[in-house]
Amino acid sequence: MKVGVIGGGQLARMMIAPAVELGVEIRVLAEEEGMSAALAASAVGDYRDLATVLAFARDVDVVTFDHEHVPQEVLRALVAEGIAVHPGPDALAVAQDKLRMRATLTELGVPQPDWAAVRDAAELDAFIAAHGGRAVVKTPRGGYDGKGVRVVASGADVADWFETAAPEGALLAEELVDFTRELAQQVARRPSGELVAYPVVETVQRDGVCAEAIAPAPRSAGRLADVAADIGEAIATGLGVTGMLAVELFETTDERLLVNELAMRPHNSGHWSQDGSVTGQFEQHLRAVLDLPLGDTALRQRWAAMVNVLGGPAEGTLADRMPAALAAHPSAKVHTYGKAPRPGRKVGHVNVVGDDLDDVVYTARAAAAVFTD
Numbered sequence: 001m002k003v004g005v006i007g008g009g010q011l012a013r014m015m016i017a018p019a020v021e022l023g024v025e026i027r028v029l030a031e032e033e034g035m036s037a038a039l040a041a042s043a044v045g046d047y048r049d050l051a052t053v054l055a056f057a058r059d060v061d062v063v064t065f066d067h068e069h070v071p072q073e074v075l076r077a078l079v080a081e082g083i084a085v086h087p088g089p090d091a092l093a094v095a096q097d098k099l100r101m102r103a104t105l106t107e108l109g110v111p112q113p114d115w116a117a118v119r120d121a122a123e124l125d126a127f128i129a130a131h132g133g134r135a136v137v138k139t140p141r142g143g144y145d146g147k148g149v150r151v152v153a154s155g156a157d158v159a160d161w162f163e164t165a166a167p168e169g170a171l172l173a174e175e176l177v178d179f180t181r182e183l184a185q186q187v188a189r190r191p192s193g194e195l196v197a198y199p200v201v202e203t204v205q206r207d208g209v210c211a212e213a214i215a216p217a218p219r220s221a222g223r224l225a226d227v228a229a230d231i232g233e234a235i236a237t238g239l240g241v242t243g244m245l246a247v248e249l250f251e252t253t254d255e256r257l258l259v260n261e262l263a264m265r266p267h268n269s270g271h272w273s274q275d276g277s278v279t280g281q282f283e284q285h286l287r288a289v290l291d292l293p294l295g296d297t298a299l300r301q302r303w304a305a306m307v308n309v310l311g312g313p314a315e316g317t318l319a320d321r322m323p324a325a326l327a328a329h330p331s332a333k334v335h336t337y338g339k340a341p342r343p344g345r346k347v348g349h350v351n352v353v354g355d356d357l358d359d360v361v362y363t364a365r366a367a368a369a370v371f372t373d
């Protein structure tokens, strides 16, 4: 069996090891030479170009993704050619556009922040006035790591975005949610319908970027875990998602769970599972898109912590720091992405599992810190 992954980033890279273990051949269509997943890159080219993607896809049994940016026309052309695409175009459309996501989740009856599509500053001002004087504005497409998200007090604060939005294009306005913490719920679903849920995790974002995750989310046993898993299942089933689905959630000060956004692929909030779960999310994604039976999602030990290596060393490479990190923290599992250090860039992460929460968090932070200045 041959899986083709579109996109050569770290998510594609981390599918390589489980593919080898499962005896699955993996091919990657990378954006350029020397990317994170270069080891499995069989093609380099533009994922927006149908001819390039078709040539790549014809040589594999199923196509999946490292990101959500492949245009709908290209996805639909693949399906029309009889190529298996997971997740499929209909599901992916919801993850590609935050306005469409909000509208679809409203139809599904999933709890989410108050929202509106706003076409100009006046509409946004009306939304702000109705929501306590502030709002979060998002560009519907192409945002990542907090780019394309602004907290505003006036329509004028996003005048630049209104200017560049297409004539009929709108921005997404959301209430500024009063949350105590952010959580993430992952589920995996096969084309034949089997679904498994991971334990809900707590995530910490810094400057709009995921910095840490703890599994399971502290103080989540019982109702919180059940509600989160139900939301994940309702979305995966309702949208027909195949592969891994991540649902980013807010836990509000009045103890509700609201959906922030969706990712239909392995997700940073699930990296802990590589070392902390019986079945890591990258293996699970491959099993799901190949319609193989799904794996146990239970934790191997009581707690798992994941800390991102953001930026990397100011001088030299991650490899230079590796001996010191491994020597000081033998329980830490270090994962590197083959990317050059640059301020704020995700270049790797560290997972630690164990029975003591403070200890796993401390060790993961300390080991990750060895790689940054």
Ligand SMILES: Nc1ncnc2c1ncn2[C@@H]1O[C@H](COP(=O)(O)OP(=O)(O)OP(=O)(O)O)[C@@H](O)[C@H]1O
Residues within 6 Å of the ligand: 113, 136, 138, 143, 144, 145, 146, 147, 148, 149, 174, 175, 176, 177, 178, 182, 205, 208, 209, 210, 248, 260, 261
């Ligand atoms: N409605 C909201 N109320 C309060 N905070 C919000 C809201 N929407 C987003 N945020 C904050 O901004 C962060 C980034 O928002 P969002 O996840 O929509 O953007 P993104 O750039 O697509 O993120 P990612 O880094 O996951 O790709 C959230 O993790 C949260 O901390």
Ligand SMILES: [Mg+2]
Residues within 6 Å of the ligand: 248, 260, 261
């Ligand atoms: Mg997000």
